[in-house]
Amino acid sequence: MTTFRVVRALDAVPAAAWDALHDGGNPFVRHAFLAGLEETGCLRPSWGWRAHHATLWDGEDLVAAAPAYLKANSHGEFVFDFAWANAYERAGLDYYPKWLVGVPYTPATGPRLLAATPEARQALVEGMAAHARALGLSSLHLNFLPENEAATLGAPWLARSDVQFQWRNAGGWRDFDDFLGALSHKKRKNIRQERGRVAAAGYRFRVVDGHGLREGDLARMHALYLRTFAEYGNSPALTLAFFEHLAQAMPEALVLVLAERGDGIVAGALCLRGRDTLYGRYWGAEETSPGLHFETCYYQGIDYCLRAGLARFEPGAQGEHKLARGFLPVLTHSRHRIFDPEFETAIGAWCEAELASIAGYRDLAARHSPFRTDDAAADPAC
Template structure:
């Protein structure tokens, strides 16, 4: 008989047992990453994040687990449910707290229901719902799960979809020149001009893994990140301690792109690397240079993927401007369990209509591809 448990700290779950439930291809699922967010001060109840991980055990063996959090708001999720919260409030119902199965602050697709087999995965979902009911929660959500996990959800879990812009090396480009060669003339010219502006300004670039970055490099990257968040009036959740933690515990997964000018770093992009994917997460700059954002966040990342043989580059959520730079519309998924029967029925229709809109949008955006019609890249 399997037993479900909840945990208010991932430190309660042995790292080896947790990591045995996934293949290691996605760095955001690593125990070191998720536990580091907690131990390095990146998750705080006052910011709406309270860990409540759900696990399933067969005797002393961990057979399924989900990174989970009780949320007091929808900040840092990137699957927008503000209208749902407002609708609950209008009917005198509390939407928060809710349970969220996700990687905090990270709109990246990856496994969310870690399990040794399909039966354990279904038992995990049952445990999530049982815990949500026991706590009297309005809802439970699983964000950015993989397509392979769709089969685990029953009809009570409402499906939603959205669009991100991702670079896929489906054409087998060996280098950046070949990548540009498959674009139409206008887009190819624009990218060359953007890169030329940065070069003329004198900026040079360093791409460093965690075990290659110095303390000064990590401090510079954190300063860029801090500056960006402060500029927009948001609380910068990631701490410098967390960057040092990643550099120490996941040295080859942490990738920094640093732009140097006049003897010092002026901008940087923080990325994580998986088995076949580069994930762009944060960027910041202390000086304004034409084209610097595109070079630091996109073109350096594409070159890294081509150099390292990675098949995909996910540069973050949103941003139709990415299409012109080779990042094409790609569907992403989420699932939602709603406790209230009336709201479940209403939101089921809402999700169905939303899906039709997203499908139509994806078709329209696909027509804006920068690649030539004859190219395999399209």
């Protein structure tokens, strides 16, 4: 007989037991990544995060789990439900705390319902819904699910989607020039001009994983990360200790793109590498120059994927400007339980309208593919 339990710190779960529930292809659901966020001061109750991980046990054996958090706000999730919270407040009801299944500060699709068997996954979902009701929570949210996981959750789960722009090696390209050859003449020319301006400005690029870091690389990347958040007036959540933890615990997964000029690093991008995908996460620069952002965050990443044999590059949320640079529109998926019947009906209708709008936007963006129409890569296959 299985037992459902909530775990309030991931270090209470053996890393080997947690990681045995997924195939290791996605770095963000690894025990080392999630526990590192908790242990290095990135998840703060004062910022709305309290670990509340869902687990299912068969005796002493962990058979299913989900990274989950009680949220006192909707920040750091990238699936926006602020309007729902406002509606609850106007009705005199509490939307927060809510229960979120996802990876903090990470708009990247990956496994969420980690399970040894489909039966264990279903029992985990049922246990989560029962636990949320018992706590009197307004809602339960599963963000950035893989399509196959999302498809297993029918009514009363409400479906939402969004669009991200992602690169994939659809043409089996061998190198960057091979990739450029699949683009339309105008897009190919624009990219070459952008890269040429960066090279002419004297920037050099060094791409390293956790094994190849030099002294000071992580501190410099973290300082650039802080600079970006300060420029936008946001609060940076990730600590230097977390960057150092990634380099120590997951060195093969950590990838830094470092732009150097003169004697120092002037810009950089922090990425995570999975089995077949590179995930762009954070960028920062102490100077501006035409094309520097595109080179650091996109072209160097594509180049890395081609050298390393990775099939996909996901540079993060939003950004129509990515389309002209070879990133095609892809749907992301989330599922939501609203426990108040009247709000469930109203929000359900809103979600249906949103799904239609998002699908239309994806189709419109796909019609502006940068690839030659006579090339197989022109098919977005999204």
